[in-house]
Amino acid sequence: MANIKFWVVLVCISAIFFNTGNATRPRSSSRFPAILVFGDSTVDSGNNNEIDTLFKANFRPYGIDYHGHAPTGRFSDGRLIPDFLASILKIKHSVPPFLKPNLSDHEIVTGVSFASSGSGYDDVTNDVFQVISFPKQIDMFRNYTARLRKIVGERKAKKIVGGALVVISSGTNDISTLRMDKNDTRYQDFLLNKVQTFTKQLYDLGCRSMIVAGLPPIGCLPIQMTTKQQPPSHRRCLHNQNLYSHSYNQKLSRTLSLVQAKLSGSKIVYADIYKPLMNMIHHPLKYGFVETNKGCCGTGFVEMGPLCNPTTPICRTPSRYLFWDAVHPSQSTYHYLTKYIAKRVLPKFL
Numbered sequence: 001m002a003n004i005k006f007w008v009v010l011v012c013i014s015a016i017f018f019n020t021g022n023a024t025r026p027r028s029s030s031r032f033p034a035i036l037v038f039g040d041s042t043v044d045s046g047n048n049n050e051i052d053t054l055f056k057a058n059f060r061p062y063g064i065d066y067h068g069h070a071p072t073g074r075f076s077d078g079r080l081i082p083d084f085l086a087s088i089l090k091i092k093h094s095v096p097p098f099l100k101p102n103l104s105d106h107e108i109v110t111g112v113s114f115a116s117s118g119s120g121y122d123d124v125t126n127d128v129f130q131v132i133s134f135p136k137q138i139d140m141f142r143n144y145t146a147r148l149r150k151i152v153g154e155r156k157a158k159k160i161v162g163g164a165l166v167v168i169s170s171g172t173n174d175i176s177t178l179r180m181d182k183n184d185t186r187y188q189d190f191l192l193n194k195v196q197t198f199t200k201q202l203y204d205l206g207c208r209s210m211i212v213a214g215l216p217p218i219g220c221l222p223i224q225m226t227t228k229q230q231p232p233s234h235r236r237c238l239h240n241q242n243l244y245s246h247s248y249n250q251k252l253s254r255t256l257s258l259v260q261a262k263l264s265g266s267k268i269v270y271a272d273i274y275k276p277l278m279n280m281i282h283h284p285l286k287y288g289f290v291e292t293n294k295g296c297c298g299t300g301f302v303e304m305g306p307l308c309n310p311t312t313p314i315c316r317t318p319s320r321y322l323f324w325d326a327v328h329p330s331q332s333t334y335h336y337l338t339k340y341i342a343k344r345v346l347p348k349f350l
Ligand SMILES: *[C@@H]1O[C@H](CO)[C@@H](O)[C@H](O)[C@H]1NC(C)=O
Pocket: 101, 102
C-alpha cells in the first residue's frame, strides 16, 4: 500500500511539473480520439460471444496471457493488434466488442470493434460460418453513431468519427485452397471491389483515417501446411498460396491509393503484415521464437476454436511460438506486428 501511495504522489508531482507550461492542452496526447475496428478473428475482441456460431474463443486456453488470464473471445493467448494500437496511441488499453452487454459511455466514445471471427468480405463466407457480415458490421456502426450522438451531441460525434482511426482486417477466410491453387485472380478482383465499396461506405458515414491490413502469407498458416500432409519434420510454407496472398496484397495497396485519391480528405493506408511475418518465419531467433510452423495449442497442426478447449494441452511458453493455434498468431507476434505498423504505417497519418 505504501508503495502505491508513493507512486501516486510521484505521478501527481510529475504531472504538475511537466504540465504547467501548456495547461490548455487536452490531457490525452492522442492524435486519434477513438479507434473503430472492422473485420475477422484477427481483430474481433468478442462480438462472436454474443451470437449463435461455432466460431468462438471465449473459453480456456484462449486468453491465458490476457489480463487476469481471462478468455475474452479474442482468438489468441492475449491482446490483438487493435488493443496494442489503442495503447500506443494513448486511447485506451484494449478495444471492447460492440456487442458486449452494458458497454459504458466512455467505451463508446473511445471506440469499439465490430469485427466478427470467421467473417470475410464475401457474403458466401459469412453464410458458411453464420457470422456477422461486413454489411452488418457497418449497420452496427450506424447504431453505434446513433448512440454516440446521444452521448456527446451531433457536432462532437461527427468530430470523433472523423478523427477516429479505423482498422480493417479481413480476407483470409474468403480465400479457399482451391482458389489459391487455381491462381484465381478474378476472385482477388472481386474481393478488392468489396474493399472499395466498404471503405466508401465508411467514408460516407464520416470516417476519414483508415488502415486496411493485407493478407498474411496464407501458405505458412499451420493448418494450411497440415492439409498437404508433409511429415512433421518437413513442414514447409506452401509457395503457391503465399504467391497468391502476395499478389493480392500488391493489388490491394494499389486499390487503396486509388480509393484515397477519389475520396477527398481521406487517408486510406495499406498495412503490410506479410513481410514482417515472413521475417519472423525466416529469422525466428531474432524474435525469441522457437516454433513457427505449428500452433501452441494441442498438436498445433489442426486445433482452433472448439478443438482448442479447456481439455487441450498447450505449450509451455506461448510467447516463443509465432502461432497460438493452428490459424492465429500469438500475442507476441501481434505485438511485433503492431510495432512494425507503428513505425511504417502510423507516420503516414501525421
Ligand atoms: C447490465 O446492467 C444492468 C443494469 O445496471 C444490470 O441489471 C445487468 O446485470 C447488467 N448486465 C451485465 C451482463 O453486466
